[in-house]
Structures are given as C-alpha cells and as structure tokens.
Amino acid sequence: MLDPIIELQSISKTFESVTVVNGVNMSIRAGEFVTLLGPSGSGKTTILRMIAGFEQPTAGRIAISGVEMNDVPAHRRPVNTVFQQYALFPHLNVFDNIAFGLRLKKYPRSDIEKRVKAALAMVRMEAHIQAKVRKLSGGQQQRVAIARAIVNEPKVLLLDEPLGALDMKLRREMQLELKRIHRDVGITFIYVTHDQEEAMAMSDRVAVIHAGHLAQFAPPEEIYSQPSTPFVAGFIGETNLIEAIVSDADADHWRLSTESFSLSVRKRNHDIVPGERVTLSVRPEALRVIGGSQAQEPHQPIVTGTLTERVFVGAMVKTFVRIGPETIVQCLETAVAAQGRRIGEEVALTWNCDHMVTFPS
Amino acid sequence: MELRSYGDVSVVNPQRRSLAERLKRLRSRWMMWMLLIPVAGWMIVFFAFPQLLMLFISFMSQGVYGGIAYRFTLDNYIQMFSPVFLNVIWTSVEFSFVVTVLCLAVAYPFAYAVVTASPRRRMFLLFLVIIPFWTSQLIRTFALMFLINTSGLLNTLLLQLHVISQPLNLLYTPFAVYLGQFYAMLPYMILPLYASLQSHLESPEFLEAAQDLGASPAQAFWKITLPLTTSGIAVGSMLVFIPTLATFFIPLLMGGGKMEMVGNFIGNQFLSSDNWPFGASASVGVIAITLVLIALMFRFMKNAFLGES
Ligand SMILES: Nc1ncnc2c1ncn2[C@@H]1O[C@H](COP(=O)(O)OP(=O)(O)O)[C@@H](O)[C@H]1O
Ligand SMILES: [Mg+2]
Numbered sequence: 001m002l003d004p005i006i007e008l009q010s011i012s013k014t015f016e017s018v019t020v021v022n023g024v025n026m027s028i029r030a031g032e033f034v035t036l037l038g039p040s041g042s043g044k045t046t047i048l049r050m051i052a053g054f055e056q057p058t059a060g061r062i063a064i065s066g067v068e069m070n071d072v073p074a075h076r077r078p079v080n081t082v083f084q085q086y087a088l089f090p091h092l093n094v095f096d097n098i099a100f101g102l103r104l105k106k107y108p109r110s111d112i113e114k115r116v117k118a119a120l121a122m123v124r125m126e127a128h129i130q131a132k133v134r135k136l137s138g139g140q141q142q143r144v145a146i147a148r149a150i151v152n153e154p155k156v157l158l159l160d161e162p163l164g165a166l167d168m169k170l171r172r173e174m175q176l177e178l179k180r181i182h183r184d185v186g187i188t189f190i191y192v193t194h195d196q197e198e199a200m201a202m203s204d205r206v207a208v209i210h211a212g213h214l215a216q217f218a219p220p221e222e223i224y225s226q227p228s229t230p231f232v233a234g235f236i237g238e239t240n241l242i243e244a245i246v247s248d249a250d251a252d253h254w255r256l257s258t259e260s261f262s263l264s265v266r267k268r269n270h271d272i273v274p275g276e277r278v279t280l281s282v283r284p285e286a287l288r289v290i291g292g293s294q295a296q297e298p299h300q301p302i303v304t305g306t307l308t309e310r311v312f313v314g315a316m317v318k319t320f321v322r323i324g325p326e327t328i329v330q331c332l333e334t335a336v337a338a339q340g341r342r343i344g345e346e347v348a349l350t351w352n353c354d355h356m357v358t359f360p361s
Numbered sequence: 362m363e364l365r366s367y368g369d370v371s372v373v374n375p376q377r378r379s380l381a382e383r384l385k386r387l388r389s390r391w392m393m394w395m396l397l398i399p400v401a402g403w404m405i406v407f408f409a410f411p412q413l414l415m416l417f418i419s420f421m422s423q424g425v426y427g428g429i430a431y432r433f434t435l436d437n438y439i440q441m442f443s444p445v446f447l448n449v450i451w452t453s454v455e456f457s458f459v460v461t462v463l464c465l466a467v468a469y470p471f472a473y474a475v476v477t478a479s480p481r482r483r484m485f486l487l488f489l490v491i492i493p494f495w496t497s498q499l500i501r502t503f504a505l506m507f508l509i510n511t512s513g514l515l516n517t518l519l520l521q522l523h524v525i526s527q528p529l530n531l532l533y534t535p536f537a538v539y540l541g542q543f544y545a546m547l548p549y550m551i552l553p554l555y556a557s558l559q560s561h562l563e564s565p566e567f568l569e570a571a572q573d574l575g576a577s578p579a580q581a582f583w584k585i586t587l588p589l590t591t592s593g594i595a596v597g598s599m600l601v602f603i604p605t606l607a608t609f610f611i612p613l614l615m616g617g618g619k620m621e622m623v624g625n626f627i628g629n630q631f632l633s634s635d636n637w638p639f640g641a642s643a644s645v646g647v648i649a650i651t652l653v654l655i656a657l658m659f660r661f662m663k664n665a666f667l668g669e670s
Contacts, residue, residue: 054569074572075581087570091588100584101574152574 011060427635557593
C-alpha cells in the first residue's frame, strides 16, 4: 500500500465565527482522481484553498508526501491549481503564461520551450502558442490553464470547478479530456464540483461534503449503493426517503414499520434497537411496479398504492405512487414496461431489500 | 455607448422595426444632440476658437513696435530651433520627467497602502488626498512658500531645536521649484494609481495564480501587480507630466524667476517681450509635443494590455 500523498487530519476553518469546514479527515493516494462533491457553499473551495495554501486551517494538520504543510506558504507547496475563472495572466500570451512557473524555477531557455510545447500538445493547443489569452474562447482558456498547471509537474493538481463556465457539450468533451490527461501524466487530481454526474463519471473516489463535514469518502459505486447518510443518498442520484420505526428485532432481522407497510430486513452493523426511528432509502430504479396477478419474489415486500403522476424522461418513465397519506414514492421504469398504465390506477410496488439502505435517525 | 448598442439591437431586424421603435430611436438621437450642444458650444467658443486663433497668429509676423503684423511667415517656427528655445524645452522636459518619476515613486507605495488599509483608515487617507482639490493651487503654493522661506515655519523649528545654526536657503532655488511642483501634482498621480490598484487587488485571482506557480510575494508584485497596473501608471504619469510641462506660476513664485520653463518662456513672449507670434508658435509646439506623448502612451498601453511579447 502506497503512502498517502495528501493527508488532511481533522482540518477545520472558521471565518469570523462561522465554521465552514469542520473536522475533515482525508487520506489521498498518489495518482488518485479524487472529487470533492457537495452543494454550493458546502466548503469545497475552502478545503482546496487550504491544500493550496491560500487559507490557513483554523485547526488540524495538512501533510503532502508526509511533510507537514501548515507553515509552508502557497508558493513553496508542490501543488498547482486550475482556477475556476482560469486566472490566465491577461498581459502575457499563451507561451508566457505557461512558461511563468518554469521561468521562476530558472529552467534553461531551451528546456522551457520544450516543456511548454509538450504541455500544449497535451491539451491540444499547439496552434495557439503565441495567441493572446483574451482572444481565446472559454474552452481554449480552460486548456491553457490546465497546461500552465501541469507543465510544473506538481505532485497534486487541484481543480476548482474547472468546467463550471463551459456549456454542456464542451463540458462532456473536457471531462473525457481531463480523464485522459490524468491517465497520461499520472499525477494526483483533486477535483471540485457540485455536479454529481460529473463526480461519478470521473473519479476513483468521491468525497461528499455536506455543510463543512465529510459525509462519505468512497468509490462512486459504493457512494451510490451504500450511502452513509440520507443526505448522500439524496444528493447522489435520486432516492425515496421513507420514515420508519423499528417495531421488533430478532437475531438477524429488524422488523420495520412505516405508516403504510411493514417489512423485515437483514441486520446491518448499525446499532438500532426496537422503538428507534429510522429512515429508509430506496432508489426509484430499484422499485418495480407490478400488476396484481404478477408473480412476486418471496421475502420481498409488497406495497400497494395509487398511481398519481407519470412523467417521461427520455426512454424512461417516472411513475409517482401514493403509498400512504403522507408518502408518495417515485419509480423509474422503462417506457416499455410502463405502457398502458393510467393515472388513478391501483398498483403494487416491490423491491429487493438488498438495494434498500436503512439509516438510524 | 448606450445609444449605439441600442442602435445595433434594432438593426438585427430592420424590416420589422415598429413605428414606436422608430420614434424612440429618433428621440434618443435627438436627445443625444441636445445633450451635446452645451458642451460642444463651450468647447468651440473657449477651446477650439482660441486654439485656432493661436495657430493663425503663429504664422504672422511681429510688429515693429510689438503686436501682430498680419504678414504670413514661418520665422516663428524656425525660431523654435534656436538654442535658447531648445534649451528651455529641454529644461522643461527634464524637469517634468523628474517630477513625474518622483510622484510615481511616492504615490505608488502610498496608493498601495491606501488600498490595503482597513476601510476606516482608507477613507481617512483618501480624504487627505482629496483635500488639496478644495483649495486653489495658487494658495497652496503660497502656503508652501511660507513654510520653507528663511523665516518660515521649517527654519524656525530647526533653529529652535538647534539642528541648524543658520536658516536654510530653500526658497527661490531649483529645489523649491521641484518641491512645489511635486506637491501640486502628487494627488493627480495617487488617484489613478489608487483606482487601478484597487481593482487589481479586489480580485486577487491573478496574484494567487502567480503564487500558485511559485512566485514569492515580491516576484508576484514585479511580474503581476506592476504590469497589471500599467494603466494607472500611464494615466497618472500623463496627468502629472503634461501640466508640469506647461507649469507657469510655480517656477515663477518658488524659483524666484531663476528657473525658466517653457511655460514661463511663452508667458514672457506675451507679457513682456510683446512677441505674440513667437509665443503662439511656441505654444503650438508644446501642444504638438504633448499630443505625441499622449499618442505614444496610448500605443504603449495597448501593447501592454493585449499581451504582445
Ligand atoms: N474569505 C471568506 N470569508 C468569509 N466567508 C467565507 C470566505 N470564503 C468562503 N466563505 C464562506 O464559506 C462557505 C463555504 O464556501 P466555499 O468553500 O466557497 O463553498 P463551495 O466551494 O463548496 O461552494 C460559504 O458560505 C462562504 O460564504
Ligand atoms: Mg466553490
């Protein structure tokens, strides 16, 4: 197992009595593509700025390659940043922007030229080497910003919502480009986004940030299938959150009751006792709508309700079913499976309990 | 600008422009002219006309008993290449250059300090810069003379403190002229620098990017802040250099007439030598120099801003 390249030990940041980052622990391996994912204002940028050295943590320790960084100023840290607004120097052309860091490190002239050209080739911008940065499009400026950072061969590349200002098509394109660049240069990427799809598509591991806390830090599949909190479940993809109470428990099952149904689930490692309130999370795509006579797997719950709404989303249909006076759940079915169903119809829902997560309240 | 962009929008679909829209366009044009007339009238009567008159006189001959003889000549322009006049021009250019550099050297750190000060302090410091604009420059020059003359405040203080035994002869020296001009021009340098540094430091993204790429604070200043505030430096330098080139009463009052600038030289042509045509050609010459400088400055700024290497 490789030593972590970046280690955050319970770092916190307080701005004028408001704590925006609260006790974050993270250990990032060399070469990993890690994404900080969270809604706007959750503290992602602040975490990134603390790693870059633009903010000092109020508490906690930051280490890069085992070296404590808390007292190291930004210009001496072995990291480079791709800023959200690119921050390309307007008085320098593309070449001089990219050469900026190398010149400060007093590289020989010929070496600088070679490296700048290689970096430009990496981002496919060789043709624009003498261009004025003001004349470049948003996507081209983005590429120059990436080249300006990677040309310095940092141990870690920090990217703060680098695609935020691009339109959707260009975004998709640049996501693939970034993945390729990550593979080609092999350095560690720490990527900030509030777009969960982007995070899931690009990362080796996703750190979900919720109100300054690290809610979960795991590979995308695990974040999706075993979210650690109802917030994570709701933020990654869509989910149905259903309040329940633990009505009974035996050696390896809990009996859970909601306002409209009850079911029995296999125990997980949570310490839940009868009488406690819990929240269930079932993904719309895990729910199956069945007609009354259709066969049903044994041990799977079956809940009946009224179909209240159907919405086409591409080739899928989102079906809303009222299963209790307070509870409407949504199911995602293929358009083919949903054919012929009408609003107001009585339907039954079933799902595999392995695809349901139980959170203690 | 507003009016023009409005025009552009309408042009997008010329056929379907409604009557109301046309009227609105017409009215906005009409409004524009109405607003321009007072200013344009003022400029024509008090600026363009006197300048044209000056240009006209500069091609006339000097009368036998002074005054203007209405005979065309180029003599006044040829006379500008006489060593006496070239010498005066050179003194003025050198003086203006030194004063501009002095102002820049003092104003830049000061403006930087103002921008980075706490809001309360910033208001106070800006207030100090703006106060001089509320007083006539002539009065401020007299006040400065009062401060540094042989029996003035400075000498009295130094004598009382036994720092010196003889009063210092400061007034009526070139030093006094430099001091007077520097003092008069300093706010004109500070304000554009303040504006330019303010907008640069307000968004620290470029400085952070420089630091991120390994620049120490000092390197970031020389490589980023200074080039990105060139516009402030250029504007401030113009605002100091051009009036200093034409300065008139400061050398007269504080230099005791010993230091002759081109402004004084021209003044003398009109007031004592009674050679209006040469005075006129000399002022046309100064205007020409000024225009060339402004053109050079704009060109320089344009290059600095479009990132040509
Ligand atoms: N320099 C600062 N001073 C005060 N508050 C700040 C500062 N920087 C960020 N914040 C606050 O910290 C919170 C988190 O900000 P940020 O880290 O930028 O969130 P994110 O990047 O996740 O959108 C926000 O509420 C923001 O207003
Ligand atoms: Mg942010």
